[in-house]
Amino acid sequence: MRVFVIGHMVPWEIPFFFANNFKRLGHTVGTYDYVANPTHVFGKLPITSLPSVYPRLQRMGFRNPDTLLKSEVKKFKPDLVLVVKGESILNETIEWIRKETGAAVVNMAPDDPQLFNALSKHVAPAYDYVFTASTDSVKSYHDIGVKAEWIGYACEPSVHRTMKVSAEDRKVLGSDICFAGSCYPERVVLLSALRDYDLKIWGSRWTRQNAMMKTFFRLMKMDEYRGSFNFGDSARTVMTTDIWKKCTGRGAYGNDLLKAFNSSKIIINIHHVLMRDGGTQGNLRVFEATGCGSFLLNDLPKGIEKMFKLDREIVCFRDGKDMADKADYYLNNPEERDKIAARGQRRAYGEHTYMHRTRQILKTVKKIS
Numbered sequence: 001m002r003v004f005v006i007g008h009m010v011p012w013e014i015p016f017f018f019a020n021n022f023k024r025l026g027h028t029v030g031t032y033d034y035v036a037n038p039t040h041v042f043g044k045l046p047i048t049s050l051p052s053v054y055p056r057l058q059r060m061g062f063r064n065p066d067t068l069l070k071s072e073v074k075k076f077k078p079d080l081v082l083v084v085k086g087e088s089i090l091n092e093t094i095e096w097i098r099k100e101t102g103a104a105v106v107n108m109a110p111d112d113p114q115l116f117n118a119l120s121k122h123v124a125p126a127y128d129y130v131f132t133a134s135t136d137s138v139k140s141y142h143d144i145g146v147k148a149e150w151i152g153y154a155c156e157p158s159v160h161r162t163m164k165v166s167a168e169d170r171k172v173l174g175s176d177i178c179f180a181g182s183c184y185p186e187r188v189v190l191l192s193a194l195r196d197y198d199l200k201i202w203g204s205r206w207t208r209q210n211a212m213m214k215t216f217f218r219l220m221k222m223d224e225y226r227g228s229f230n231f232g233d234s235a236r237t238v239m240t241t242d243i244w245k246k247c248t249g250r251g252a253y254g255n256d257l258l259k260a261f262n263s264s265k266i267i268i269n270i271h272h273v274l275m276r277d278g279g280t281q282g283n284l285r286v287f288e289a290t291g292c293g294s295f296l297l298n299d300l301p302k303g304i305e306k307m308f309k310l311d312r313e314i315v316c317f318r319d320g321k322d323m324a325d326k327a328d329y330y331l332n333n334p335e336e337r338d339k340i341a342a343r344g345q346r347r348a349y350g351e352h353t354y355m356h357r358t359r360q361i362l363k364t365v366k367k368i369s
């Protein structure tokens with residue numbers, strides 16, 4: 001089969017892993033990085049504004065970014081086109097690809113449910129099928145007449161692996177407890193329970209001002225966040241916590257992330273509240289950490305028990321106190337901690353790799369073609 005993958009085609013990104021696994025299965029693979037297009041910055045605008053933005057770009061001298069994409073697809077002659085996200089690709093381009101090539105054109109929506117209303121529901125009707133990261137969003141797609149199914153995040157064993165870390169790197173990147181991710185109010189609240197531990201927080205814009213801004217942003221979208229987020233507690237904690245002293249001031253990406261995971265005793269993972277309650281069953285960090293053979297102390301997203309055996313392969317917490325109590329326990333019981341981490345890695349490699357997800361896509365495409 002000839003498979004054309006469209007997405008951010010750089011190492012560590014989901015489209016890159018899918019392309020490699022299609023190749024491993026013997027398929028001929030072509031790729032297109034729409035993020036690398038110089039006009040992609042305009043794809044950050046609300047998706048509904050894009051049709052009016054592109055004509056203005058053309059008048060300013062920009063080339064329609066989809067022109068090159070159409071040319072590449074037509075030349076490749078695919079049987080299957082997989083678009084990962086694709087927020088700045090016009091629906092008319094996707095429809096053109098379907099008509100011109102006769103290929104099955106499917107989308108992977110990794111940011112559901114939090115971007116379903118802002119992005120996914122606008123682009124989805126152009127596709128033959130959508131693979132969504134949220135079980136709850138499957139019904140939302142069906143409600144707008146789009147065929148869809150859930151697909152989980154994954155790890156790549158050749159990348160997410162146990163590795164030796166030099167003493168120098170371990171000193172910089174290692175800690176008893178590690179957290180890597182964006183600054184959200186719920187994360188500030190929970191991580192404040194670990195302020196007396198050897199904790200390193202990796203992520204950009206971890207500031208009191210940014211956390212407060214996001215708290216107020218959620219207050220303005222109360223209908224969406226009601227029941228998942230306590231505005232009062234979050235605002236009070238953000239204003240008073242001293243957790244900022246644990247922040248490294250930068251993100252950990254690529255090899256740095258792998259080294260941080262491999263040189264820390266406990267990896268904390270806290271989901272965006274809409275992912276936690278929206279059927280994601282485990283964000284990308286779950287599989288990166290377990291793939292590295294790290295001990296994962298995770299919050300309790302809906303459905304996580306379907307992915308891993310709790311307290312045997314990963315450990316979950318219900319609130320800040322529970323997280324701190326369990327962190328303390330497992331810091332003081334290294335043998336038990338290491339056994340859980342090893343079992344978690346076996347589960348990740350056995351059921352949750354990009355090869356598993358690639359086979360799922362191919363199986364579904366075979367049914368709908």
